[in-house]
Amino acid sequence: MLKSSQPPIVVGDRIVDLARETLRDGRGDVVPLRPRAWAVLRLLATRAGELVDKDEIMDEVWSDCEVTEDSLVQAIGDIRRALGDAGRSALKTVPRRGYMLVVDEKPSGDLVISGNTPRPSAVGEMTAPSTPRLSIMVLPFANIGGDPAQDYFVDGVTESLTTDLSRIAGSFVIARNTAFTFKGKAVNVRQIGRELNVRYVLEGSMQRGGNRFRLNAQLTDAETGSHVWAERFDKPAGDLLDMQDEIVSRLANTLNAELINAEARRAERSPRPDAMDLYFQGRACINKGVTRTFMAQARDFFMRALALDPGNVEAAVAAAQIDVSVGSAFLTDDSSVHFEAAEAALNKVLLHAPNHPRAHMLLGAVQMQSMRASRGIAECRQALLLDPNLADAHGFIGLGKFLLGRGEEVEEHIQEALRLSPRDTRAYLWYMFVGLGKLSISADHEAVDWFRRSIEFNRNHALSHFHFAAALALLGELKEARAAAAAGLVLDPSFTIRRYRTDARVDNPVYLAKRIRFYEGMRLAEVPEG
Template sequence: MRYLFEDYALDTDQRELHRASDIVPVAPQVFDLLEYLIRNREQVVSRDDLLNAVWNGRIVSEAALTTRLNAARSAIGDSGEQQRLIKTLPRKGFRFVGPVQEVRRRPAASVQDELAWRTGNGSAVRPTAPRLSIVVLPFANIGAGPEQDYFVDGVTESLTTDLSRIAGSFVIARNTAFTFKGRAVDVKLIGRELNVRYVLEGSVQRGGNRFRLNAQLIDAETGNHLWAERFDKPAADLFDMQDEIVSRLANTLNAELIEVEARRAERSPHPDAMDLYFQGRASINKALTPASIERARNFFARALALDPENIEAAVSAAHLDMALASGHLTDDGILHLDAAESALIRVLSLAPNYPRAHMFLGAVRMQTRRIAEGIAACNQALALDRNLADAHGFIGFGKYLMGRIEEVEAHIQEALRLSPRDTRTFIWFMFAGMARFAAGADLESIAWFRRSLESNRNHPHTHFQLAAALALAGDVMEARSTALAGLAFDPGFTIRRYRVNARSDNPIYLATRERFYAGMRIAGLPEG
């Protein structure tokens, strides 16, 4: 079948979108979404209709659906503002409103080829599994009676739901995954059957008053083990423990999957927008230096050039502007904060329930003297995604800006409870160190700053703050070597730059900065 509209032709047999004589490249889900909307153009289709038709019941985040919908519009010369062909009907769904002519044609593929693909025989080419596609197999209940099944199944179900919140993820729905419960499985066969890249499996064992949970992530194409984790905890409140285990697994898997997908993307001769997004995220997960930010910005810019409505890349690009200002990596920090806020507001107009956009918007508002608004935005992000540990860290930072320094550490500890191995722990440790420095507890602040650098030595601003604390504590020699280490990452840093980028008028905050200025001078940082 060929659907003709304007100067486009959607060929469902060849799975190609043509504009005049040119082929317009589209991702498989974008093609399926277009086909479904056009085929059902006489009616409004709901979000659930699209999920069932295009993603076969997989759990898909709202941001992922919005990204694919915007990509479909972009491919046919439409936009979210114009809605010339694909119209959004608030609280109802979507409809293809352009005039369409249907032209029937003989199918290009044979029935034999279709059967060959489905059975894995013959030379037919199997579709490539979507990136970040994963199935959470039911965890095994080891050495305990069936009364423990509810807990084990609860871990599996909650993890399935929480992994679906990862940007760009495709998670096989619970009902499908549970058909494999109690069965010996071959992960390669499961990967082919469900068309997923990754399989997460695990077990729960109870011994006396303790639980041990093992989980492992497997590459479904090769069968290789990519990552493993073990939790060994007292069997106190099972539901609290279940929430903590699921949060930790989801946060750790988020970072691991981004890293794996980034390595895959490096090998791609023709990376698409999501390939470039994963490479950018992997870059800033490693460091927030001027060089790493510039490298990540290039990836996100290329991703947005290919897909201007890519929600994930747009949010991460805004994060870079915020990071430049937060880390005092530029003299004009306020301009970068303004740019980040504008970008995030636009994202939220397209995807109003995207948690990371709310979180970063909150962080931006905290740093533009709207601290209460910023904390509220981070709480909204947590209401949308309870596992967003970084939001707790930012709330702690907001409390520091407000001078409520004794409240900071509790928020940092909550972030660490949810994600103790997070790629962002170095930021949280730094916030705690700043709070203790503000309280005059210099030795405690030094301990927190050291933890930050142990977590990630590539963050220049932590070096500068540790140098100041060491200098005021009397260790001038180490203070100066620490300051030099920070300048190696950010040669343009000056005390003047730090001074002009104050983020609050709270007297406790301002007095703390005066102490930082004094310590930085003793440590030998340039005045500027």
């Protein structure tokens, strides 16, 4: 603990008052900082002029919970903004190593450092530390089967889920050591929320009956006590470790989507949304589908988020995803412009956050569609090393195999994605990828089934309709094929076979030869030639 006699230090026009545990401006007013961001600043300030390793900062500041490096990047962004004009020059980043705070001389004796009252907000309210957005406590799951031998399995699910939820971008997860102090106790969710400063509490129970396992889980809003989401998983008992991995992956992926939706709903009610509020609204918009309208709305949210917080890694990655999606869906005549923009943005992100799984995955998606399919697959495999639950990376690997002319290999990768996240918001794309693979090997009936599943899951993706139309037409189902093409044109009136043909993105002769059937099917379905 810092002693009260420790003198304050000056950073530009800000004062890091270590004795009073506050950041102040030249008038002595408190500049609000979230508790973790303040802890990072305090550590850097006590070692001003010295490079502090990022791992050391993580160990010191987040010792009681499990988070990704993105939490540190977000805290650094908060500090830079709080330091005002001096933020970028005073807080130095040494890529892949750590951070250094460069300070001015210590303040003179007549410098005003007074007052302990938080600074009023624009509407006259006092600023108080806010509850982190994606903050969650995973209570130990209950073993209700009465078999003590199953305790280790139930505890293993709790521990693994705690670790995997910490991989969700921007999440704050209470460490398992704290969580397990509540094992076997009656709990008040709202009290836990107040004491641990978390927004959500996840509870669950497991029961084994014969050769089946049943798991019940529910997510509760700790502020209101209302249920956000609940689900039951019922499956045959197999290899316990494999089953534990599957249960945890499915829960983590489902919770990721549910938490984004919950945060987006909160953000809609905010009269003054900040960067993360806008980010969550953009993510919720992406989940609706790939149309010009949804992409434009999502891009607007992310651009506004970046205007408020230029260092927001999640908003930068999500903005790059818009370019990837627009290019991948053939929504413009020159997708290369969007892929180039996405690649530049993602490389910039990875310079500062080299272990960001989604950034690696999206970079792989760009490479696959820019004549570098094998390299893109490798990038997606790197993303899976960083986050084994990233089901979408398996989906993109399947796309990569299709672009290499290996359509018969696509389905196995999509089945792995579906195993990890069977109701993923992106599953409609994965279904389409399998359909493409099937169509490329002339398994047209199977292709139709997969394209139909894609459209039933999410109708807001024109490219799925056009591929569905092509497959139906090749089977002679011309009436349904033309209806499918018409549905696609409602979503993307500018789509033409010419655009699809000239923007093939791959120079693999095997792939290009197989693609000729796609053009033939689209013509039969009366997709405009262009």
